[in-house]
Amino acid sequence: GRNLYMNPSHPLGILHTLISSHFRDFNSMTGFSPVVTPARNFDDLGFPADHPGRAATDSYYINRDLMLRTHTSAHEVEVFARGERKWLLSADVYRRDEIDASHYPVFHQMEGARVFSADANGKAELEEDNARLSHHLERSNIIIEDVPHITASNPRQEMHDPVLAELVAHNLKLSLNSLMLTLFGGRGGVGESDPLRVRWIEAYFPFTTPSYEVEVFFRGKWLEILGCGVVQQQTLDRASTFRPLRPASDVL
Numbered sequence: 001g002r003n004l005y006m007n008p009s010h011p012l013g014i015l016h017t018l019i020s021s022h023f024r025d026f027n028s029m030t031g032f033s034p035v036v037t038p039a040r041n042f043d044d045l046g047f048p049a050d051h052p053g054r055a056a057t058d059s060y061y062i063n064r065d066l067m068l069r070t071h072t073s074a075h076e077v078e079v080f081a082r083g084e085r086k087w088l089l090s091a092d093v094y095r096r097d098e099i100d101a102s103h104y105p106v107f108h109q110m111e112g113a114r115v116f117s118a119d120a121n122g123k124a125e126l127e128e129d130n131a132r133l134s135h136h137l138e139r140s141n142i143i144i145e146d147v148p149h150i151t152a153s154n155p156r157q158e159m160h161d162p163v164l165a166e167l168v169a170h171n172l173k174l175s176l177n178s179l180m181l182t183l184f185g186g187r188g189g190v191g192e193s194d195p196l197r198v199r200w201i202e203a204y205f206p207f208t209t210p211s212y213e214v215e216v217f218f219r220g221k222w223l224e225i226l227g228c229g230v231v232q233q234q235t236l237d238r239a240s241t242f243r244p245l246r247p248a249s250d251v252l
Contacts, residue, residue: 003030004092004108005030005090005092005108005110006030012108015110015183016090016110018182018183019088019110019179019183020088022178022179022182022183023086023088023112023175023179025086026086026087026088026112026114027084027086027087027088028087028088028089028090029079029087029088029089029090030089030090030091032072032075032078032089032091034068034069034091034092034093034094035062035066035067035068035069036066036067036068036069036074036075037065037066037067038054038061038065038067040069040074040075040077040078041059041067041069041070041071041074042054044076044077044235044238045073045074045076045206045207045232045235046206046207046232046234046235047206047207048206051206053070057096058070058095058096059094059095059096060094060095060096060105068093068094069091069093069094070093070094070095071093071109071111072089072090072091072093072109072110072111073111073207075089075091076113076207076231076235077235077238077239078239079113080113080115080235080236080238080239081238081239084113084115085114085115086112086113086114086115087112087113088110088111088112089110089111089112090108090109090110091108091109092106092107092108093106093107093108093109094106095107113231114171114175115236116164116168116171118160118161118164122164123163123164123167126164126167126168126171127167129171129174130167130170130171130174133171133174133175133177133178134174136178137174137177137178137181140181140185141185141193141194141195141196142177142180142181142185142195142196142197142198143195143196143197143198144177144198144199144200145197145198145199145200146173146200147200147201147202147212149166149169149170149173149210150165150166150169150210151202151210153202154202154203154209154210154211154212155209155210156169156209156210156230157209157230157232157233159233160230160233165230168230169210169230172212172228172229172230173200173212176214176226176228177198180196180198180214180216180225181196184196184216184218196216196217197216197217198214198215198216198217199214199215199216199217199222200212200213200214201213201214201215203227203229205227205229206232207229207231207232207235208228208229208230208231208232209229209230209232210229210230211227211228211229211230212227212228212229213226213227213228214226214227214228
């Protein structure tokens, strides 16, 4: 209830403002109740029944039917059902973590998503945006250690057109590389002339595929920044207004 990320002078608030300003044409949302159903937190996102995150030792349950969200993705179906195509969502989240230098039972997440139609207009939108972002990054002081967008171990979803799936995954990467440049460019502690180094790694999340993690070389070491991926089609299908649409890029 302290809403630290809404305080413009708090580090969380500063970061919230920086990201919202970078994705300025996205609808930035806050104020969602932290109390959700396990179905919203897990089932709607494709978590398997035996996923360890469901255990009472990992999550805070109010009763059998209500819990404190463990991630902002608990609100994805609700937001997609509103018809949002470009959105950011910020909130506090809760997990039963032991307190140490990098863990606390209450922390904050900010995620975003962009949805593209599966028709010629969606393809044209992707190609135009990818060209714009690629041009920007090619002219910037950044080194990107990439991995293939789609592989056998990090596959596209079967119902997604292969060409569109490749374009969407590329757009996700370009968008986040651009964000990393905004957040860390010139802030690496090693001089303004040194390039920003960004590293992409294949990952797994129940609610996205393909999926990735992103690291930035910051003050002499690799720092994990975020996880991301292409939203599972079943998540969009649960939001009935989005059934005609196909790929989406998702930032966790």
